[in-house]
Amino acid sequence: MAEQQGGSSSSCYDVAVIGAGIEGSATAWYLSKHCGQNVALLDQFSLNHTRGSSHGPTRITRYLYPQKFYVDMMLTAYPMWDELAQDSSRTLVRKTGGMSIIRNNDPELLQMKDTLHQLNIKHSLLTPDDINHRYPGLRYGPGWTGVFDPETGVLAADECRSAFQSECTKHGGALLPNSRVRGIRPGHDAVTLTLDDGGTVQCRRLVITAGPWSKNILAELGVQLPLTVERINVCYWSARKPGLYSRSSGFPVFIHHTGKTHYYGLPIDEYPGLLKLCPHHGKPISSPDHRDTSRDLTGVDGVSEFVKEHCPHLEAKPSILETCVYTVTPDKHPVLDRHPVWKNIAFGAGFSGHGFKLAPVVGQILSQLVLNRPSKYELAPFRADRFTARHYQPEQQAKL
CATH class of the missing domain: 3.30.9.10 (D-Amino Acid Oxidase, subunit A, domain 2)
Known part of the structure; x- marks a missing residue:
């Protein structure tokens, strides 16, 4: 798996993804394989760290939800997990009932x-x-x-995350571990990420999937989420x-x-x-x-x-x-949305302990959002503004 250490002033990508947990890794995979984008996947730690929510040997996958919108997503997620398993020659799902x-x-x-x-x-x-x-x-x-x-089963969690990352690199994506973002300068045509080591990453579009660090990062961009x-x-x-x-x-x-x-x-x-x-x-x-x-x-x-x-x-x-x-989140459903001003920035956060199984579809949705492409899924339950009519505060500066 090809990895680069940090960014540089010459790094420029179609899309950068901040956060290499399962949702960010799935998004980078979908953008690179299915959308043909030149992607950089950044994480503040090593790719196999245990500080977030995506590490460990096992997670559950299931259709057993009362909400129709989740079952609709799982109808697509299962074949996408199979696709990833076949492409990566790994066993990712063990069906137990x-x-x-x-x-x-x-x-x-x-x-x-x-x-x-x-x-x-x-x-x-x-x-x-x-x-x-x-x-x-x-x-x-x-x-x-x-x-x-x-159809309920067990996902090999660490293997799933690693498979998304390795398949991303097969399609030209770059993995940038140990790349802590300390500043984001948004723009309608380009976004600049400043890293702790002084390097920068330039991208046309940005996806933020920073797990438990998402609230502070998004707040610096003026998006207040009750996470x-x-x-x-x-x-x-x-x-x-x-x-x-x-x-x-x-x-x-x-x-x-x-x-x-x-x-x-x-x-x-x-x-x-x-x-x-x-x-x-x-x-x-x-x-x-x-x-x-x-x-x-x-x-x-x-x-x-x-x-x-x-x-x-x-x-x-x-x-x-x-x-x-x-x-x-207060309603236990994740947030999947675009920035209200900078439409080339999308974010996913607040998966409330049940988002792992949905990761391939989350990656697809976030890719469609950041590329301004239509989605077949019901996204109203995941909008950021469901919590408050005014969730953007433009007076805040986009600095981390």
Whole structure:
């Protein structure tokens, strides 16, 4: 994989992408392969760093959403993941089947069933007895329904990100790790990025996918987004009967809906004998740069209670705790939009812990936005101005 260290005053690209997490890497891939653009993909750290939201061995992919616009996106995302896997000769998706387990009286259950029926997504409904019989590692009593999707699976997260980056370079893209942007000078025909090392990157168009750093970068460009960065505890639980929770035995991905938050689990794969089972929420932090300055166990006690009630063959306390960060919007939907003044600048932010699976389509949408091309997707749920009628403050200077 070709990499360059930093930029220079002579660097000029059709499009620069700030942030080489999964969304930025997917955008650089789509721009280079499908749009024929000369792309630079920049990151302030190394390409394989663990400071953001895209690192690690596994993520979930699924059709199981109550919102039609997400399922529409996943109908395109699955074949795009297959395209990337074939082009890069990597195994990126392992289908395990999976289910959302929801209270019978939860309105989200009816909405999910209606969406799956409307879009003709193959699925089945499981009673508590069905769940307990099919998956003896789980235990559910009356009042629950499992919505089973055979296409649910596990994405090899690090491999996915690396595949996007390597395929980008095959189509002429440049990877610029360790290139921290400290200044952005926008213009309608060109954008200049000033780097910490004193170099500059010139581009005609710019995409910002900076994860938990997005809020500050966009604010310096006059775009105020209500983004919150949360520190997430990633938990691994020792199984007394590992075979009940293994992918080889047919154990699925599952998402337990509590009404207030979700817990999600993946078949044993990353660590021998340990099930990945995590809260889908965390504690807000002031800065992603200070993620690990304190030890916080937000969400872990809730998962422990879930384990005691619903996972009879797991230990009650996690064996391993790791951390990552979510960048969260008030409605938990991401922002995919263009700058209100500088139409050659697009941005994606606030994926709220469920954007990884959507990455190929996010890359397509952001590419279409920054190139001013039409999109077939329903983008109203992702507009920046859904939060406030005035989200641009022109008096602010575009300096970082």
